[in-house]
Amino acid sequence: MKYIAVLFLVFFLGSASDLDLVKIDAVNMTDIKALDRNGVIINQVHPDHIVAEISKDMYRMVRSRGFNIEVIQENITEIYRQNSMMKSTRSQYLTYDTYVDSMITMATNYPAICRLDTLGYSHNNRLLLIMKISDNAETDEIEPEVHFEANVHGDEKIGWAVSFWMIRYLLENYATDTLVQRLVDTREIWIAPMVNPDGFVAHSRYNGRNVDLNRNWGWMWGDEWNCGTDFMSENEARRFVEHFWRHSFVTYVSFHAGTIYISEPWSYSTYVQPPEQNLLHHLSQGYAYFTGYPYGQGSVGMYPINGCTKDYDYGCGGEMGWSVEVCYYKTPSPDSIDPIFDRDRPAMLRLMHRAGQGIGGYVYDSLSIEPTKLRALVYVDPAGWPSYSRSANGDFHRFYLPGTYSVTVLSPGYEPKTVDSVVVPSGTPDSSVYIEVGLIPNPELPIYATDVVGTRYVSTYSNQTYPVEALGPRDGQAYKVDASKWIVLGFDWPIHDYAGNDLIVYRSSGTGSATIRVSNDWFGSWQTLGIANDTVTAFDISTVSLDSACYVRIEASSTFMLDAVEAFQEPTGVAKDDDIAAVSGIQFEIMPTVLREGDLLQVTSMRQQPLKIKLFNLLGQSLKEEVLEPGTTQFSLAGLPAGIYFLVGPDIHSSRRIILVD
Secondary structure (H helix, E strand, O other): OOOOOOOOOOOOOOOOOOEEEEEEOOOOHHHHHHHHOOOOEEEEEEOOEEEEEEEHHHHHHHHHOOOOEEEEEOOHHHHHHHHHHOOOOOOOOOOHHHHHHHHHHHHHHOOOOEEEEEEEEOOOOOEEEEEEEOOOOOOOOOOOEEEEEEOOOOOOHHHHHHHHHHHHHHHHHOOOOHHHHHHHHHOEEEEEOOOOHHHHHHOOOOOOOOOOHHHOOOOOEOOOOOOOOOOOOOHHHHHHHHHHHOOOEEEEEEEEOOEEEEEEOOOOOOOOOOOOHHHHHHHHHHHHHHHOOOEEEHHHHOOOOOOOHHHHHHHHHOOEEEEEEEEOOOOOOHHHHHHHHHHHHHHHHHHHHHOOOEEEEEEEEOOOOOOOEOOOEEEEEOOOEEEEOOOOOOEEEEOOOOEEEEEEEEOOOEOOEEEEEEEEOOOOOOOEEEEEEEEOEOOOOOEEOOEEEEEEOOOOOOOOOOHHHHOOOOOOOOEEEOOOOEEEEEEEEEEEOOOOOOEEEEEOOOOOOEEEEEEOOOOOOOEEEEEEOOOEEEEOHHHHOOOEEEEEEEEEOOOEEEEEEEEOOOOOOOOOHHHHHHHHOOOEEEEOOEEEOOOEEEEEEOOOOOEEEEEEEOOOOEEEEEEEOOEEEEEEOOOOOOEEEEEEOOOOOOEEEEEEEO
């Protein structure tokens, strides 16, 4: 049978907190989901049973529901723990500390083609590291971006190994392998092997707060076991989602283990399919060509879940996303690492290659003397699913197959523009077309929501609308917010307080009502403006003593057909730089994030006014204070011992980590 164990060392007696690997004769999806929501960890779904992990105290609950249990392996947790510590003459698992040291060493040894960044800290103050690999790693270039990550579930260490070994492979083979050279030179490759370091150290699925990070993200969040107190409530989820907001990835892969499957969106619903499912299938088929993994929609080939990462990244970002399950066992013997990595490596390289195929472009203000680069919503018809250009470069990249398409671009304060007859050529695996889209500012147009920040789950049987229908100006296309559910929308331009009403909520149909709240932080706290209970309901944000707001939360009292949320733009028609910094949560950037003695740190302020920042060590001691003028300032860290430091700005968003090495 497929779940027969690989070679393990010793049988260990387990405690009540450890998990057994079992076979349960559950076949009905309703029963399977009920077990999942009661804490049963489901690995595999077969026609006549599931393979799952349960603790000793769950046996009674499972049997009370009428299911038979067959033990495959007692105390699988301890076996995984022992496997992770085994020595091997080949590849092996690393401890957290050794992993951090290895990432720093690689960044130090290959500074020309990689940059190590710290996105933040886990709940237990462990580093969330990510490596950027590109020929100009310190520069944000106009190139397709791809993202690989692993270990969202801390006990699935084989996924960590696959992504970590890809970093090594790219760096070590760049000088001699022409394919690796081409990919590194023409892509921006981001790899985060350890999303959940607390779970990795504890040999646990969950993070340091006992939250399942693959249930904590904001696309249809809630109604799951250990999904957190709110969407993106966890440090790990928040730091990674902010990383995604700063980029526009073409493809996203999260490596998991416990079964063998290429899991596509959607996982939250079996009743709807992604609008670009043919593209997902095409890329999945290419991955399967090398690995032999089955593929398909996650909710169908596995089981439905809410709040997973790939649904968020496709739903809220338009990224082709997958959870790739690479092994039936979560932490097999280290002798399994090389064969599994060798199997997945060509599939990963192919995915990097194909990220260059499709439609790329540049969005800019066509009337400015020096064209202003714009962050914009980009829709490719006929599917019409949104993605984004980036404010840093104004560039966008979407994977599309050879054919003819139309591209519509929307940016608040600008006339929308459609480019017809955009032809993606055939010929090579990365044949693409590049278009430049100049938008004309119009101060008479309203601003509108550009981002779905998060949504609470809805009944997908009766509600098959998409949250992204609430983006852009009012158009009659609505997101159905079920009673007692909510959606959080983000604005690229802040909603400012002017004389009279400032914000308008449009309901497309029905008689539903919703409470409208606003904030300048995407996770609150929220100020209540009032109730929207008409086709058009206007609000004045001065009633809550705010002079601006960047986020709107709509909480339905009864079914509310949300068409759009609009506001007035500034009279000049141009957003202030400080506003842009406030919306993005970024007030300054640094480079590099890993320094050697004698290196100068470059700090770029995004504000038009002086910005005071402080340098702290890990003990929280303030070591240095600087006042940044607009633009880029260089200063030295000479005299400081090797270690981890961080710069902190005047608000909670503005902090950057620095690693100083010998």
